[in-house]
Amino acid sequence: MTPLLSVVLMPIFLFAVLHLTTSLRSRLNILGPQSLPLVRRFVTWMESKQQMLLRVIAFNEIFLMPILLIMVFTGKASLLMPFIYYRFLSLRYTSTRNPYCRTVFFELRISVEQLCNHPSFPQFLRNVVVRMISLINRLAPPTMAAAS
Numbered sequence: 342m343t344p345l346l347s348v349v350l351m352p353i354f355l356f357a358v359l360h361l362t363t364s365l366r367s368r369l370n371i372l373g374p375q376s377l378p379l380v381r382r383f384v385t386w387m388e389s390k391q392q393m394l395l396r397v398i399a400f401n402e403i404f405l406m407p408i409l410l411i412m413v414f415t416g417k418a419s420l421l422m423p424f425i426y427y428r429f430l431s432l433r434y435t436s437t438r439n440p441y442c443r444t445v446f447f448e449l450r451i452s453v454e455q456l457c458n459h460p461s462f463p464q465f466l467r468n469v470v471v472r473m474i475s476l477i478n479r480l481a482p483p484t485m486a487a488a489s
Contacts, residue, residue, distance in 0.1 A: 345412075348405065352398045359394060362387040392441075399441040402433060403449070431482040446481070450474060 365384045369376060409426055412418035433442040453474065457467045 345408065348401065348408065351401050355394050355398050358387065359391060362391075395439065395441045396445060399433070399439075399445040402430065402442060403445060406430060427480070435482050446477075450477075 362384050365380060366388070369381055369384065406423070406426060409418060409423050413420055413423060430442070433439070434446065436442065453470060456462065457470050
């Protein structure tokens with residue numbers, strides 16, 4: 342249960358780190374440009390890694406759904422949880438402020454399709470993967486750009 346708890350808490354922890362760096366940056370700006378150079382260097386380094394951290398968060402949020410489905414089938418989670426988490430994922434997917442979830446979904450789809458198109462990939466698995474991709478595409482909510 343502990344590894345699963347760490348997977349669930351990782352996005353929360355990473356968002357907390359991102360908010361901490363933003364808060365530290367504003368506090369350091371109040372103190373002046375020469376104050377606390379070691380902390381300032383850490384904040385600058387974290388800001389340079391912000392996009393990577395947001396992508397890791399999105400990847401983690403996406404892969405929590407299959408884990409949740411496995412937990413439902415093993416009896417460790419309620420049948421209602423995937424529906425609630427699907428709503429959360431659909432809101433993250435359609436978010437205009439944070440496009441990382443949508444981007445990671447797209448990149449995962451491209452990667453899986455490239456893997457399936459390899460000549461040594463078994464045909465029956467290719468059919469299963471293509472059906473899974475089409476199911477996920479049907480479940481994906483329309484985005485603002487697609488709606489207009």
